[in-house]
Amino acid sequence: MKTRVTELLGIEYPIIQGGMAWVAEHNLAAAVSNAGGFGLIGAANAPTEVVRDQIRKAKELTDKPFGVNIMLLSPHAEEIAKIVVEEGVAAVTTGAGNPEKYMEMWKAAGIKVIPVVASVALARRMERYGADAVVAEGCESGGHIGEQTTMTxxxxxxxxxxxxxxxxxxxxxxxxxxxxxxxxxxxAQIGTRFVVAKEAVVHDAYKQRVIAAKDIDSEVTGRSTGHPVRQLRNKMTREYLKMEKEGASFEELEYLTLGSLRKAVVEGDIVDGTVMAGQIAGLIKQEQTCSQIIQEIIKEAEQLLKIN
Incomplete structure (x- = not known):
């Protein structure tokens, strides 16, 4: 199962773990890398020294390559862009913005740059600016999404x-x-299935909600604000969608979800928290180790693709 991506990142299997906020921390990233995939630490809105600490802790758990996902809307994005250079991570994936102004610095440091894109136009632009690869992310994903499906x-x-x-x-x-x-x-970049990995430091209530999800259990909030987010339905999503329908302001909607992802991931509040998960959640039925997840996916794919 060798591809240009396995060669680019120096990994055994072409599986990358999504850089999910609050979920993708050093334990999960290291476990995925140790299992032959490519682990990512999700920087999200975390302060710079927290991200530095996460990188160093991951290095204590693995000698395999791993990366950092930088959310470019973060108030700390500028500093984190420099920290990944200082700490010598293997690759950076980016989301929620355009990474062009950092790309020369990253490339000079030997960091592989892999922006997440939701359109052909952005993919072409990223290639022109020197991206090593792109993640084409369809709207089936959990979290912030675009409009195109993965298939298209x-x-x-x-x-x-x-x-x-x-x-x-x-x-x-x-x-x-x-x-x-x-x-x-x-x-493939895979997020939701790794949420229920044994090594994921995620509240058990969150994991069990993903495992119990049905095919129709995800819905999208935030379309009215221009920042759509896919998550599993609960009391909070019902209230949010009701407020959207009634024409609530951006500030009112933001207040409703303030701190709600942490509330779900860390505290296990799956009623009023934001339970981010993709549409694939209905397919996920058990908690497994990262190694079991990767081996199962690769073995089944090889059989289907008739790879010996």
Missing amino acids: LVPQVVDAVNIPVIAAGGIGDGRGFAAIRMLGAEA
Whole structure:
């Protein structure tokens, strides 16, 4: 299962763990890398020294390459962009913005730059500015999403750029992995299934909510604000959608969700918290180690793709 992405990142299997806020911390990132995939620490809105500490803790747990996902809307993005250079991470993925102003610095430091894109136009632009690969993320994903589905976005991005394309959104088993390989992607970025990994430091109530999810249990809030987010339905999402329908202001909606992701991930409040998960949650039925997850996906995909 060698691709340009495994060569680029120096990994055994073309599986990248999503940089999920509050979920993707050093334990999970290191476990995924130790299992032959590529682990990511999700910087989200975390202060700079917290991110530095996470990187150093991951290094204590693995000697394999791992990266950091930088949310460019973070007030700390500028400082974190420098920290990844200082700490010598293998790669950076980016979301919620345009990383162009940092790319020269990262490339000079030997860091692989892999922006997350939701359109062909942004994928082309990132290639022009020197991106090593792109993650084409469909709206099936959990968290902040675009409008295109994985099935439609991935092949169009593959046709538009010469750099490797990593598919994300709605991939939870070997069938999904085989499908995105047939679409031309050279690796998969997987988030929701790793939420329920044994090594994920996520409240058990959150994990059990993902495991119990049905196919119709995810919904999208925030379309009225221009920042749509996919999560599992609960009391908070019902209230949010009701307020959106009634024309609530951006500030009112933001106040409702303030601190709600941490509330769910850390405290296990799956009623009033934000339980981010992709549409694939309905397929996920058990908690497994990162190694079991990766091996199961790869084995099933190899059988389907008839790889010996």
